[in-house]
Amino acid sequence: MTEPVFPLRSLAEVATLADRLPAPDATMAEAARTRQAQLTKPQGSLGMLEEMVELMAAVRGTARPVIDRAQALVFAGNHGVCAQGISQFPQEVTVQMVANFHSGGAAINQLCRAAGAQLDVIEIDLDKPTADFTQAAAMTEAECLDAINRGAAAVDPAADVLIVGEMGIGNTTIAAALAAGICGGAGADWVGMGTGVNPEGVARKAAAVDAGLARHAGLDPMGTLAALGGREEAAMAGAVLAARAHRILVILDGFVCTAAVAPLHAADPRLLDHCIVGHVSAEPGHRRLLATLGKKPVLDLGMRLGEASGAAVALLVLRAALECHNGMATFGEAGVSSA
Numbered sequence: 198m199t200e201p202v203f204p205l206r207s208l209a210e211v212a213t214l215a216d217r218l219p220a221p222d223a224t225m226a227e228a229a230r231t232r233q234a235q236l237t238k239p240q241g242s243l244g245m246l247e248e249m250v251e252l253m254a255a256v257r258g259t260a261r262p263v264i265d266r267a268q269a270l271v272f273a274g275n276h277g278v279c280a281q282g283i284s285q286f287p288q289e290v291t292v293q294m295v296a297n298f299h300s301g302g303a304a305i306n307q308l309c310r311a312a313g314a315q316l317d318v319i320e321i322d323l324d325k326p327t328a329d330f331t332q333a334a335a336m337t338e339a340e341c342l343d344a345i346n347r348g349a350a351a352v353d354p355a356a357d358v359l360i361v362g363e364m365g366i367g368n369t370t371i372a373a374a375l376a377a378g379i380c381g382g383a384g385a386d387w388v389g390m391g392t393g394v395n396p397e398g399v400a401r402k403a404a405a406v407d408a409g410l411a412r413h414a415g416l417d418p419m420g421t422l423a424a425l426g427g428r429e430e431a432a433m434a435g436a437v438l439a440a441r442a443h444r445i446l447v448i449l450d451g452f453v454c455t456a457a458v459a460p461l462h463a464a465d466p467r468l469l470d471h472c473i474v475g476h477v478s479a480e481p482g483h484r485r486l487l488a489t490l491g492k493k494p495v496l497d498l499g500m501r502l503g504e505a506s507g508a509a510v511a512l513l514v515l516r517a518a519l520e521c522h523n524g525m526a527t528f529g530e531a532g533v534s535s536a
């Protein structure tokens with residue numbers, strides 16, 4: 198009998214997973230493309246909607262994918278690097294916003310209702326912030342692995358699509374550090390205003406990232422996630438891996454979410470082959486990061502909230518794309534002359 202993949206037992210295992218988990222099925226993408234070509238529209242005229250359906254067909258293993266069940270996972274964590282004065286908001290906002298998610302008052306609650314997604318909020322040791330990465334590794338390998346496995350365990354195996362996001366005061370600095378650690382460059386290349394810090398705050402963020410990069414140089418991608426990341430970032434990476442195991446399409450959210458999975462891409466670029474990027478965030482590092490990962494965002498709405506909010510809006514677009522794919526008549530059925 199083959200060993201179960203989850204829970205993962207080491208960070209090193211991640212680099213082997215693209216060969217152990219199911220890959221998107223190119224023949225199903227082709228079958229979806231064949232159907233799109235028969236539908237009553239000029240070839241390719243639904244643009245990226247067609248690409249989204251083709252990817253979902255490949256991931257789900259069917260030419261006619263549907264969404265019976267959509268799950269939204271929002272992971273929350275706290276960060277020692279907040280001691281460097283890198284956020285506009287105090288750290289207690291993380292737990293306060295989690296309470297707001299549970300009582301239905303946050304943006305993501307409204308967006309999940311609009312997009313037809315079940316929202317699950319997973320708090321990871323909010324009373325135990327990670328270490329300040331300017332002083333020490335943010336997490337030990339064991340702590341990082343635990344967060345990855347908790348993220349993996351939160352995925353509903355019966356979902357057809359998963360949208361992933363986060364809440365964590367200070368985590369745009371975490372994201373900038375991860376992006377720099379994985380893609381290269383200095384702190385100043387990756388930081389932005391986050392929740393709204395002024396230019397002095399942005400400079401403090403860049404300095405913190407530079408200190409983290411100097412302290413934790415030369416690590417492999419998953420070692421970089423442990424040293425510079427946070428618990429909610431590791432959990433997002435774990436959820437993305439578990440979704441792959443269950444053949445679930447993933448819609449990633451903004452800068453923080455994308456930076457969280459950048460170490461997976463660096464470990465093996467195939468590990469993100471089942472993921473769509475829902476939107477490009479107004480946080481400037483996101484566009485740069487997407488260029489490095491070779492991913493095209495569905496939406497560009499100037500959003501910079503996190504919480505899986507951009508992914509939730511992109512889920513509405515995916516639903517629209519599937520309605521066309523599954524509901525349109527073919528040229529033959531409708532008696533419309535083809536080209």
Ligand SMILES: O=C(O)c1ccc[n+]([C@@H]2O[C@H](COP(=O)([O-])O)[C@@H](O)[C@H]2O)c1
Pocket residue numbers: 283284285286363364365366367368369370390391392393394450451452453454478479480483500501502503504
């Ligand atoms: O992911 C993004 O694109 C994004 C951009 C700006 C802010 N955020 C959210 O804002 C919080 C982090 O901002 P900060 O300024 O505390 O680093 C965190 O809860 C994120 O969900 C997220």
Ligand SMILES: Cc1cc2nc[nH]c2cc1C
Pocket residue numbers: 286290294363364365392502503504
């Ligand atoms: C109020 C608030 C809501 C958020 N949602 C995601 N990050 C956030 C940060 C703040 C400060």
